[in-house]
Amino acid sequence: MQKTHVVIVGAGFGGLKAAQALAKAPVRITLVDRRNYHLFQPLLYQVATAELAPADIAYPIRKIFRGRPDFGFHLGEVQKVNLAEKKLYTDTGDLAYDYLILAAGGETNHFGMESVAKNSFGLKDIEDSIVVRNHLLRMFELAGREQDPEVRRALLTFVVAGGGPTGVESAGAISELVGLVLPPDYPHLDFSQVRIILLEAAGRLLAGIPDRLGDYTFRALQDKQVEVRLNTAVSEFNGEKIILKSGGEIATRTLIWAAGVRAAALANAVDSPKASLNRLVVTPALELPNHPEVFAIGDLAYFEQQGRPLPMVAPVAVQQASHAAQNIMRHLAGQDRLPFVYKTPGILATIGRNKAVAVMGRWQFSGFFAWVLWLNVHILRLIGFHNRLSVSFSWAWEYLFYDRVVRLMMPDIENLREKYVRKP
Numbered sequence: 001m002q003k004t005h006v007v008i009v010g011a012g013f014g015g016l017k018a019a020q021a022l023a024k025a026p027v028r029i030t031l032v033d034r035r036n037y038h039l040f041q042p043l044l045y046q047v048a049t050a051e052l053a054p055a056d057i058a059y060p061i062r063k064i065f066r067g068r069p070d071f072g073f074h075l076g077e078v079q080k081v082n083l084a085e086k087k088l089y090t091d092t093g094d095l096a097y098d099y100l101i102l103a104a105g106g107e108t109n110h111f112g113m114e115s116v117a118k119n120s121f122g123l124k125d126i127e128d129s130i131v132v133r134n135h136l137l138r139m140f141e142l143a144g145r146e147q148d149p150e151v152r153r154a155l156l157t158f159v160v161a162g163g164g165p166t167g168v169e170s171a172g173a174i175s176e177l178v179g180l181v182l183p184p185d186y187p188h189l190d191f192s193q194v195r196i197i198l199l200e201a202a203g204r205l206l207a208g209i210p211d212r213l214g215d216y217t218f219r220a221l222q223d224k225q226v227e228v229r230l231n232t233a234v235s236e237f238n239g240e241k242i243i244l245k246s247g248g249e250i251a252t253r254t255l256i257w258a259a260g261v262r263a264a265a266l267a268n269a270v271d272s273p274k275a276s277l278n279r280l281v282v283t284p285a286l287e288l289p290n291h292p293e294v295f296a297i298g299d300l301a302y303f304e305q306q307g308r309p310l311p312m313v314a315p316v317a318v319q320q321a322s323h324a325a326q327n328i329m330r331h332l333a334g335q336d337r338l339p340f341v342y343k344t345p346g347i348l349a350t351i352g353r354n355k356a357v358a359v360m361g362r363w364q365f366s367g368f369f370a371w372v373l374w375l376n377v378h379i380l381r382l383i384g385f386h387n388r389l390s391v392s393f394s395w396a397w398e399y400l401f402y403d404r405v406v407r408l409m410m411p412d413i414e415n416l417r418e419k420y421v422r423k424p
């Protein structure tokens, strides 16, 4: 007799954890993803700023599950889920399931601003981060030979939108790239002309952390020559000029968009109620309403606790994954399913060398100790000894020698994709 078949869509933080948590269950698992690797998204900005190589933060899915006979990987993009027939359709074939865990994550949200979607840079996958790295380095090459001072100034103006952890960390990392690493490469360029601007639509940075730490982050960024503009929202960007909602303008070639996320497009392929940011509404046990065999977790799922939706962060995805796996096992054993309760492990964000903020239960701290904690937590969360070693080495190298070794401009990734990547 065939074992119960659990299909998991997405090999991100949630999907991977769910597959691991079901290791001892009497089930057959198929993990589906459009890429063949798990990506550690929190460090994407370090690939974009030439500190880490793409392979440092990606890990092959098949390698993670080596030696598990009941595990299968299906490379493909899910295009439709038929809840009534318990089937899903991918661009590389169809799959039937007994249980389904949807963990397809999120995608960049430009809030309907077409010009921003078209001309800004995202930070959601490896390709995005290589495109940003290419672009940042190209701006210095162009500025180095630009005669018109106004154009040069625009080339050397780097704007990040979004004062959450990704925006803060990206602005800090660009500031260190520009301030500490690149000057010896461009001895004839006047680096005092470089501007790094962080725009945040709300009145403070890092919403969700105590005010004291938000203020610390603001000051730490200013110390790194980042101009932080609060209560400032973008309305348009044509690739040469940002127009602000307040009416002001910023001449720049670079807008990195870290200001919004919504559920992955897969949500549209599932005929089930959605809530804000197009996230799939789930029951307290993390199932889709009227479909107890289908679970949604992580960024894709809308789950309220104490009247507020859970944030789109990795710990939510990981905890929900364990819980969904546990509920499947309970159901198989004829037991009732349990409601999910999120336990926040704390908040960490770095602003650059020696500077970070941390909230751990009752403890709040900032500065060097928070930074060391941030480094260790990120090293431990990476998958694979090689990646941990490689990232530790790159960080130590940069810390000691003010050098980022991955200052490589690759051929245009979009063209590469057209030329070499063929659908199977």
Ligand SMILES: Cc1cc2nc3c(=O)[nH]c(=O)nc-3n(C[C@H](O)[C@H](O)[C@H](O)COP(=O)(O)OP(=O)(O)OC[C@H]3O[C@@H](n4cnc5c(N)ncnc54)[C@H](O)[C@@H]3O)c2cc1C
Pocket: 009, 010, 011, 012, 013, 014, 015, 032, 033, 034, 035, 038, 039, 041, 042, 043, 044, 045, 076, 077, 078, 079, 103, 104, 105, 106, 123, 124, 165, 166, 264, 265, 266, 297, 298, 299, 300, 312, 313, 314, 315, 317
């Ligand atoms: C730049 C950046 C920085 C971040 N920093 C932090 C941080 O510091 N701390 C923190 O806690 N969180 C951070 N996050 C958020 C965190 O990465 C997400 O909350 C987390 O990854 C969500 O996990 P998930 O399993 O729901 O989805 P993901 O980890 O996004 O995984 C989704 C997977 O589904 C696959 N997929 C999507 N659609 C399909 C489809 N149709 N068919 C097949 N496969 C599909 C994708 O390829 C991907 O592998 C950051 C995110 C970004 C982008």
